[in-house]
Amino acid sequence: MHPGAWLAWTLCASLVAISTTNPFYLLPLFAVAVLVYAARRIPGPSVASFRMFLWVGGIALVTRTFLVVFGSVSTEAILAAVLEGLRLAVLLSIYGALNSVTDPYRFLRLAPRRFHEPALAATLALSIAPRTVEAVGRVREAQRLRGIQISRWRSFPALVVPVLETGMEEAVTLAESMDARGHGRGSRSRYRPQRWSSAAWVTVGAALVALGIFGWGMARSVGELSVSTYPLHWPSSSPLLVVAVVLLSVPAFVPEKAS
Amino acid sequence: MKRRGLFCVALLVGGLFPTGFAAPSACASEGDHAVLVIDDGSSDFALCVQLNAPVVSGLELIELAGDQYDLQYRFGYGGRAVCQLANVPTTPPPDECFEQGKPFWGYWRDGDSGDWTWSGTGAATTEVRDGDVEGWSFGEGNSGETHPPPPLEDFDAACADHLATEKQDEDPPDGQPGPDEERPEPDPTGGAEEGGRGREQGDRSAEPAHGPELSDERRLDSAPEPSEFDDPLARPVEPGDEPSPQPSLPAGATSADAEPQEFPAAGILAIVATIAMAGVAAYLLTKRKST
Numbered sequence: 001m002h003p004g005a006w007l008a009w010t011l012c013a014s015l016v017a018i019s020t021t022n023p024f025y026l027l028p029l030f031a032v033a034v035l036v037y038a039a040r041r042i043p044g045p046s047v048a049s050f051r052m053f054l055w056v057g058g059i060a061l062v063t064r065t066f067l068v069v070f071g072s073v074s075t076e077a078i079l080a081a082v083l084e085g086l087r088l089a090v091l092l093s094i095y096g097a098l099n100s101v102t103d104p105y106r107f108l109r110l111a112p113r114r115f116h117e118p119a120l121a122a123t124l125a126l127s128i129a130p131r132t133v134e135a136v137g138r139v140r141e142a143q144r145l146r147g148i149q150i151s152r153w154r155s156f157p158a159l160v161v162p163v164l165e166t167g168m169e170e171a172v173t174l175a176e177s178m179d180a181r182g183h184g185r186g187s188r189s190r191y192r193p194q195r196w197s198s199a200a201w202v203t204v205g206a207a208l209v210a211l212g213i214f215g216w217g218m219a220r221s222v223g224e225l226s227v228s229t230y231p232l233h234w235p236s237s238s239p240l241l242v243v244a245v246v247l248l249s250v251p252a253f254v255p256e257k258a259s
Numbered sequence: 260m261k262r263r264g265l266f267c268v269a270l271l272v273g274g275l276f277p278t279g280f281a282a283p284s285a286c287a288s289e290g291d292h293a294v295l296v297i298d299d300g301s302s303d304f305a306l307c308v309q310l311n312a313p314v315v316s317g318l319e320l321i322e323l324a325g326d327q328y329d330l331q332y333r334f335g336y337g338g339r340a341v342c343q344l345a346n347v348p349t350t351p352p353p354d355e356c357f358e359q360g361k362p363f364w365g366y367w368r369d370g371d372s373g374d375w376t377w378s379g380t381g382a383a384t385t386e387v388r389d390g391d392v393e394g395w396s397f398g399e400g401n402s403g404e405t406h407p408p409p410p411l412e413d414f415d416a417a418c419a420d421h422l423a424t425e426k427q428d429e430d431p432p433d434g435q436p437g438p439d440e441e442r443p444e445p446d447p448t449g450g451a452e453e454g455g456r457g458r459e460q461g462d463r464s465a466e467p468a469h470g471p472e473l474s475d476e477r478r479l480d481s482a483p484e485p486s487e488f489d490d491p492l493a494r495p496v497e498p499g500d501e502p503s504p505q506p507s508l509p510a511g512a513t514s515a516d517a518e519p520q521e522f523p524a525a526g527i528l529a530i531v532a533t534i535a536m537a538g539v540a541a542y543l544l545t546k547r548k549s550t
Contacts, residue, residue: 024523024525024526024529024530025529027530027533028529028532028533030533031532031533031534031536031540032536034536034540035536035537035539035540035543037540038539038540038541038543039539039540039543071337074338076338077337077338080337080338221350221351221352221353223525225353226353226355228334228335228338228342228351228354229338230333231332231333234522234523234526235526236351236523236525237525237526237529238525239524239525241525242525242529242532243528245529245532246532246536249536252539
């Protein structure tokens with residue numbers, strides 16, 4: 001599917017995630033991210049990359065919850081921190097899904113010529129997660145071949161240097177090869193243009209509707225978007241907003257089209 | 260004394276279930292009370308709140324009133340500010356609820372000393388002690404001069420019921436059940452289906468009065484003038500009901516009248532949707548092998 005559609009989907013889903021700390025919206029949204037990943041992931045380092053985003057999200061949640069000890073510690077304060085951490089984790093999972101369903105270099109082709117270099121930088125930045133994961137895999141394999149057998153966690157320092165080095169080298173190599181293939185500033189190829197398929201329309205439409213519903217909910221204070229844990233209570237939620245979150249799972253169900 | 264202690268424990272345990280028990284006020288350490296005056300712009304009322312410690316904060320006083328009277332409240336800004344009180348404003352506000360131009364709950368102190376003092380500090384850090392009168396008024400105006408104050412309240416008038424009742428509790432000789440044990444629990448009419456109303460009745464009847472004669476006496480002695488208590492929503496007395504004391508909480512101010520306490524339907528929908536989507540994802544992940 002056209003990467004522009006994925007970008008629009010990510011933007012809408014992220015804004016929905018940022019707008020609320022209500023677990024009855026955040027939990028389905030997390031499931032949406034996982035479902036979209038499962039249904040539309042592309043071959044490559046997607047699996048490991050998505051898992052890494054989930055890990056980072058989990059660490060963000062735990063860290064945010066731990067920060068409560070710096071203030072007054074109470075059940076209400078802990079739950080408030082957990083909800084904020086959950087929002088962060090869901091945001092990361094959405095971004096992880098984006099990373100696993102798109103090829104970052106296809107994003108590059110969306111950029112107008114004037115913004116090619118910053119777009120190139122952005123693409124390399126976007127792709128750093130899957131590329132790092134790939135590098136880790138390769139370095140690990142090389143270590144095993146050389147008979148270096150250390151347990152997973154203790155081998156971390158021995159892993160860092162080669163991965164960083166590899167990353168640097170790769171960036172330079174990548175830039176050179178892309179330049180050689182004509183992704184440089186000078187030329188723009190019309191070969192295999194990306195088509196905006198009906199799947200893309202449906203995805204963007206559903207995402208915009210979902211965002212619109214949440215925007216309306218925010219304006220009208222509907223459905224307890226920001227949940228206060230003082231006092232503890234089940235957040236009174238709006239079923240319409242839950243449906244809006246489920247709408248964001250549409251890209252997982254539209255038939256894939258080769259483009 | 261032992262029987263009373265056991266009954267106290269039973270009441271406290273019973274108080275954990277949402278059955279309308281107002282148990283804690285009968286069993287916590289006696290003596291310390293403070294008055295909480297609330298004026299939401301159209302009606303006002305005063306509550307005599309029993310303190311569970313010699314010093315509590317202004318916010319803790321509201322929490323205690325929530326325990327003892329089922330007063331509805333919602334704090335924001337990480338539990339440091341009052342965003343919603345007695346279901347005003349009616350829609351639950353966001354966590355950051357102060358906005359220029361919108362009315363808010365102003366905090367007043369020392370209502371027993373002749374005039375209210377606009378509090379310079381937030382209610383999370385103030386100290387409320389036995390005999391204090393605290394006030395909250397919903398309106399616009401960022402200072403004591405511009406924000407409308409609540410009606411002044413006399414501590415002794417508001418807490419007369421409570422103080423007299425506790426004195427009663429200490430009097431009965433051993434072997435004879437105290438007034439609160441003898442009092443038959445008045446059944447909230449209509450039961451749970453009546454929702455907030457029924458529960459509120461149970462609360463109000465269970466609250467300070469401990470016997471028909473006592474409540475009559477208390478009412479005559481210490482009933483505040485009608486001008487102080489504005490209760491346009493007082494319910495009609497039903498036949499067979501024991502005469503209840505002056506209602507201290509207008510209908511609509513309890514948390515039972517706000518959003519329902521049980522698990523929301525949207526929550527069930529959300530859980531079902533989450534499980535369904537996770538299930539489909541799991542199926543897709545195990546079915547396909549990434550090439």
